[in-house]
Amino acid sequence: MRTINEIIVHCTATRAGQRFTVNDVRKWHLERGFNDIGYHFLVLLDGTIQSGRPLEKAGAHCVGHNKNSIGVCYVGGLDSEGKPCDTRTTEQKDALLWLLKDLKKQFPHAVIHSHRDFANKACPSFDATKEYYAI
Numbered sequence: 001m002r003t004i005n006e007i008i009v010h011c012t013a014t015r016a017g018q019r020f021t022v023n024d025v026r027k028w029h030l031e032r033g034f035n036d037i038g039y040h041f042l043v044l045l046d047g048t049i050q051s052g053r054p055l056e057k058a059g060a061h062c063v064g065h066n067k068n069s070i071g072v073c074y075v076g077g078l079d080s081e082g083k084p085c086d087t088r089t090t091e092q093k094d095a096l097l098w099l100l101k102d103l104k105k106q107f108p109h110a111v112i113h114s115h116r117d118f119a120n121k122a123c124p125s126f127d128a129t130k131e132y133y134a135i
């Protein structure tokens with residue numbers, strides 16, 4: 001297994017209510033020239049947690065931080081006009097919390113961050129660093 005220092009939270013930057021799955025995101029990323037989906041986990045609107053890239057492999061989700069991190073992404077992040085917005089459903093909030101707690105059990109020293117901590121982006125449209133600081 002790789003050394004994991006960071007767990008980085010993302011959104012798909014798709015509009016509220018639009019349903020996408022790991023197959024969609026994998027297709028987008030293959031079209032961008034990645035060899036697989038860039039994230040390790042995707043949280044769907046109904047709270048389903050899908051596995052993406054195997055944890056053993058570095059992801060492609062945060063420039064300069066991929067080697068020693070895990071990429072977790074929820075579907076959404078934009079309002080109906082396409083502006084950044086915390087669109088997480090109750091099910092997604094529950095699932096994210098469960099998943100991040102589970103990952104922290106496996107990787108107790110990993111620090112949870114928002115993608116926006118490392119890039120000039122709104123991703124994931126909420127302050128994940130603050131929200132998950134104490135879990």
Ligand SMILES: [Zn+2]
Nearest residue numbers: 010011115123
């Ligand atoms: Zn991101």
